[in-house]
Amino acid sequence: QVQLVQSGPEVKKPGASVKVSCKASGYLFTDKFIHWVRQAPGQGLEWMGWVNPHTGDTEYSQRFQGRVTMTRDTSVSTAYMELSRLGSDDTALYHCATQSWWCFDHWGQGSLVTVSS
Amino acid sequence: EIVLTQSPGTLSLSPGERATLSCRASQSVDSRYLAWYQQKPGQAPRLLISGTSSRSTGVPDRFSGSGSGTDFTLTISRLEPEDFAVYYCQQYGSSPPYTFGQGTKLEIK
Numbered sequence: 233q234v235q236l237v238q239s240g241p242e243v244k245k246p247g248a249s250v251k252v253s254c255k256a257s258g259y260l261f262t263d264k265f266i267h268w269v270r271q272a273p274g275q276g277l278e279w280m281g282w283v284n285p286h287t288g289d290t291e292y293s294q295r296f297q298g299r300v301t302m303t304r305d306t307s308v309s310t311a312y313m314e315l316s317r318l319g320s321d322d323t324a325l326y327h328c329a330t331q332s333w334w335c336f337d338h339w340g341q342g343s344l345v346t347v348s349s
Numbered sequence: 350e351i352v353l354t355q356s357p358g359t360l361s362l363s364p365g366e367r368a369t370l371s372c373r374a375s376q377s378v379d380s381r382y383l384a385w386y387q388q389k390p391g392q393a394p395r396l397l398i399s400g401t402s403s404r405s406t407g408v409p410d411r412f413s414g415s416g417s418g419t420d421f422t423l424t425i426s427r428l429e430p431e432d433f434a435v436y437y438c439q440q441y442g443s444s445p446p447y448t449f450g451q452g453t454k455l456e457i458k
Binding site for chain 2: 267276277278279291293294295327329332333334335336337339340341342
């Protein structure tokens, strides 16, 4: 079965960067786009962007353009999301998810990123 | 940007009752591109319905989706205790291509 296992919690200072990983299993890694969706504490879901594991192509939400980088390493079936210039409003649970048609069919457990001085 | 507005914000019902959740879009959404998710505390979202009305594998048939244009509905015909959760609608469009509603919390009355 499809599984997405994400890296553990991170605590970062304002202005720093964070890199979250998402290891996929149970399917051919290059077959499905991987998206990143974040959820601030007690809030809703916000789409950040996607990476095509086959080509490395990406698309980012304009809200994060210039601050986010999504990459992948096909040798270890892992996608990465790096967010720079962190502020307190970046404190959130960051999920990876696979795309099926025009929605997200499998989700990682989430990686908590806390930004605090 | 297509904004999705879900109503009500919170819905208080009892097990066995029928739940009707609304998702209204600021512009017309292709029905192929409208999905619903369920999220329980401490868990990742779970895809329930895609393409407005197609249930995902393993989703009970008490869940159904309908709608077109700017108005979409998720109906739970007879609530079970495990159905109390937060529900999100999501659409695929343009700039940004993917947006979510703010969620409806379905709580036990």
